[in-house]
Amino acid sequence: MKTKYIKYFIALSLFFAFGCSNTKYLPDGDLLFTGSSVTVKDSVLKKKEKKALENELETLLRPKPNKKIFGLRPKLLIYNLAGEPKKEKGIRHWLRTKVGEAPVLFSKVDLDYNVAVLRNFTENKGYFKTRVSADSTAKNKKATAEYTIWPKRQYKIKNVQFPADSSDLGKAIAQTNRLTLLKEGEPYNLEVIKLERERIDARLKEKGYYYFNPDYILAQVDSTKGDYEVNIKLKIKDETPEKAAIAYKINKIVVYPNFSISKDSVTYKKEDIVQYKDFTIIDSANTFKPRVFDRALYFKKGDLYNRKNHNLSLNRFVNLGTFNFVKNEFKVSDSLKNTLDAYYYLTLLPKKFIRVEVLGKTNSAGFTGSEINVNWNNRNVFRGAELLTVSVFGGADFQLSGENKGQNIYKLGTETSLTWPRLITPFTIESDQEFVPRTKATVRYEYQNRTQLYALNSFKTSFGYIWKSNIRKEHQLNVVDITYVSPNNVTAEYQADIDADAALGKVIEKQLIFGPTYSYTFTNTMQKRKKNTFYFNTEVDLAGNITGLLKGANAKQGDTIKIFDVPFSQYVKIKADFRHYLKLGKEGELASRIILGAGFAYGNSITLPTTKQFVVGGTNSIRAFRARSLGPGSYQAPLTSNSFLPDQSADLKLEFNTEYRAKIYGLMKGALFVDAGNIWLLNADPDKAGAEISKDFMKEIAVGAGAGLRFDFSFLILRTDLAFPLRKPYLTEGQRWVIDDIDFGNGSWRKENLIFNIAIGYPF
Structure with a gap:
């Protein structure tokens, strides 16, 4: 153990030694430029204002020194270690030109130019007749530049005068003064004057002045009157062309x-x-x-x-x-x-086109497979810019090892959708005029076969509307949303499992679900410059409510209403998904998510349909647990008689995720993450001890952590995650935290706890 620490110490010492040798390969007579500083000497400005001005001015200085991390310049170090490559390829050339960074030399620093930049900037901010000096310090083949600024008192705006002439253009400009950016008493700022000209131009463009532009406005600034004050007079330039003064x-x-x-x-x-x-x-x-x-x-x-x-x-x-x-x-x-x-x-665009999508995938349940989608599209099918899409899809998932080995999943289906670029509705829906509201009708059929267990036929049709109230807010309302699920080829082995666990029978029950659904999405993540961005989505699913109330259905008392000999589902389900993205520098980000979900079955239903219940675990959920295997509550599903591990679902869901993302190199990005959450039943199930929600539900939260790589190929993001549990809610209370059990060197622990996920796109 001591030998290992000695090796670490030697390696670290060598790294620091090389880090200090960054001046070794400098050209003769030159120095390594290590940075600039700005000092503002002013008795009027407050300390905080002076510091803010100094920081702002330092960003203007050029050149910038080699980047420093923990007191070292690693890119410059790599550049020097790589040496001069003998050819334009190979590892040495790559390290020097791609990873490394050439030294920034003091000979490239133009002190007079930077002085002019600083003086110009401060005067544009209202510090007229500013005095700026520059000096430099050299030591041990390194040099710095120091700039000192003596700003005069900042000038404020005393009065703003808009054009007073009687021309239509002059009157139009004068009428915009109510929203002017030039406020009396505010500091003079040339940038604000430019923005004011652009604001006036934008307003004139709404009044017919097509050929006008901001350069036709002249701002005359008079600083001769008043005590450190300026009068600003806006006027139309004499050389403004005639057509720019016409409202068309x-x-x-x-x-x-x-x-x-x-x-x-x-x-x-x-x-x-x-x-x-x-x-x-x-x-x-x-x-x-x-x-x-x-x-x-x-x-x-x-x-x-x-x-x-x-x-x-x-x-x-x-x-x-x-x-x-x-x-x-x-x-x-x-x-x-x-x-x-x-x-x-x-x-x-081409009227008709075919798109083929082939997907290879693996998931945390141990399934590996592929899927193919063939989509035929017809734009403008009825000469009204409608989009007709006919899709055929199929796929297969195989589990090569694990609990479900042999129970492979096959699916085959088709979907037809027709989208109109307008709202086909007798009522009015408010939509942002910039975005075309749409009406969409869909019909879908899917056949899914889980070998050795059962098969399901699923039919779905929907009709609804998609519209945006503005660029950040989108609504989707399906006034008709009908799903019918029918079982097929239920095996004797699965029937035996149902006899042992009646809950497994819910998966193969006939289901008829109909009712409106609504979703609302708010996001400002498209604003790339914002430090904090958000995404929020909520979904409301109302099934069979009006029919159940009119018919007086009461499944608990045996009064179940059937349609075509199938009991229809009656429930209310709500789900909310909130995400926050915090930018940490240019290449770093902290992404967090919380999901809340609740479903309440009543009237014609005792429980939610299996397809509408909540699940956790898997590539986009709690990644340290296999897909759909976690919960409900502290319940752990046992293996069935044929080694089939059934999916777990419930009525309530709570999930937290947070992930730190950072660029490693090129298209490769890394991530560290923590996931937590669980699902619960609203009502107790005698066959699932611990599955019901209780006041101690927070004690049944599962926690997992891990790390991953993301490969950004621009057209898609390939994601790999390796995760392991920190807390297992199905263990005895008091023993659920398993952090002390982590042992990456133990093969048995790795086999039981490490979960590897491959997916397309970010988890959230």
């Missing part, structure tokens, strides 16, 4: 829905022209019904040009899903003064 209206609207970008010009015949309401369609193939464009276009003839409607129209065309390329052009009209003719050139 829309005249002609022309759509080319079958445009080819390979052609330099558009040619058409008179019979190709279709006039519909306020716009003209030129399409010899008669590709679309005219109402498609009526719903997409937000301009009408005579409307004042509006950039919001301009962008909305383009976004709607893109979101229809039938166009590969959308080009828009406005031209001054020849026929009517102060008007624009709008032209839309739309290039079609």
Whole structure:
């Protein structure tokens, strides 16, 4: 043991010794640049304000020194250790050019340039007539740069004056002053002035000024009057072109829905022209019904040009899903003064296409297999930008070892869906105009065969709506959602298991589930610059509620209502999924998730259908436990007579996950994670001791931890996770924490506890 520590000490000492030799290979007469500092000397600024200004100014300085980690510069160290490669390939060249980093030399530091940058920045912040000096310090072949700043008192805005001329443009600009960014009493800031010009331009674009741009606004700043104050006068530049001062209206609207970008010009015949309401369609193939464009276009003839409607129209065309390329052009009209003719050139995506997906997979239950999906798609099937998709899929999962060896799973099925780019509904649903709301109808059949056990036929149909109230909020409402499940080929072996455990019979019961479902999703994860982002999804599933209430169903008293000789399910189920993502630098992230779920069966049902119950464990859940094997509560399912390990499901679910993600190198990322949670039954089951929810449910939380690799291939993320349990809820109370039992060197422990998962995509 002592020898091992001596080796570690020697290795660490050598590393530090090499780390200190980063100046050994510098060019003759040059120094290693190790960093810059900025000192603000001001008696007015508070200490906190001075520090903030110093930090802000230091980010402007160039060049940046070699990156330092724990007092060392590892990339520079690797660069020096690699030496000069003799050829442009091999491990030495890779280490020096890809992993290593060349030394930043002091000869590359331009002190005068940095002084000018600092002076310019501070003056743009209102510290006029700032004095800046620069100096340097050299020692042991290393050099630093020191900058000192003596800012004058910061100027504040005393008065802001908008154009007072009587022109239409001047009046339009003056009318925007209520929301100005230039506030009296606030510090002068050149960047805010630029933003104010852009704000005015954006507002003018909503009032018809198509040819205006921010450069036509001049901000005159007078600092000669007042005590460290400035007066700002906004005016229209004299050289502003005439057309920029005109508010344009829309005249002609022309759509080319079958445009080819390979052609330099558009040619058409008179019979190709279709006039519909306020716009003209030129399409010899008669590709679309005219109402498609009526719903997409937000301009009408005579409307004042509006950039919001301009962008909305383009976004709607893109979101229809039938166009590969959308080009828009406005031209001054020849026929009517102060008007624009709008032209839309739309290039079609292929009308019909086939997509084949082949997936290889493994899961924590020990199953290895593959799946193939063949999807035939027809865009614009009824000339209304509808999407028809017909899918055929099949797959097989084999367990090569483990408890379920021999009980392989095969599935085969088909699905047909039709999506309309509009809401087919007698009522109104509020939707963000930028996103096309959709109506979707689906029919699906799946046959699943679990060899040596049973087979299931599953039929499903749904009809509903998908819409967005804004870019962050999406709704999906299925007003019709019907599922029918029927068993087939139940083996004598599985029947024997049912005789021993009646709960296994629920899996092969005929099921009829119908009722509305609704889901709501909020996310701002698309905002890449935010440090904290969130994802929230909630689902509500209401099955058989109205029918059960009208029929007076009461399964507990034996009054079960059947439809086509099948009892229908009656329940309320709610699930919520909340995720938080915290950015830790450029390449690090802490991702956390909590899932809450509850289902309550009543009326015509005593328990939730098996397919609607909650499960935990597996590649996207608590990864230290095999899929669907954990719980409920402190219950542990025994092996059946034919060594079949049944799936475990329940009415309640609580799950926590947190995962630290960081880039290792290139496309490889690493992760450390902790998962926790369990499921419970609402009502006691005599065959499952400890499965019912109780006041001590937190004592039955399972905990697992592990590490993994993620390979980001841009088109997909391949994920591998190795996990092990920290807490097993099915052990005797007081013995559930198993941290002390961890022994990676023990083969028996590894076989029993280590779970290896391979999956596509992140777990959350």
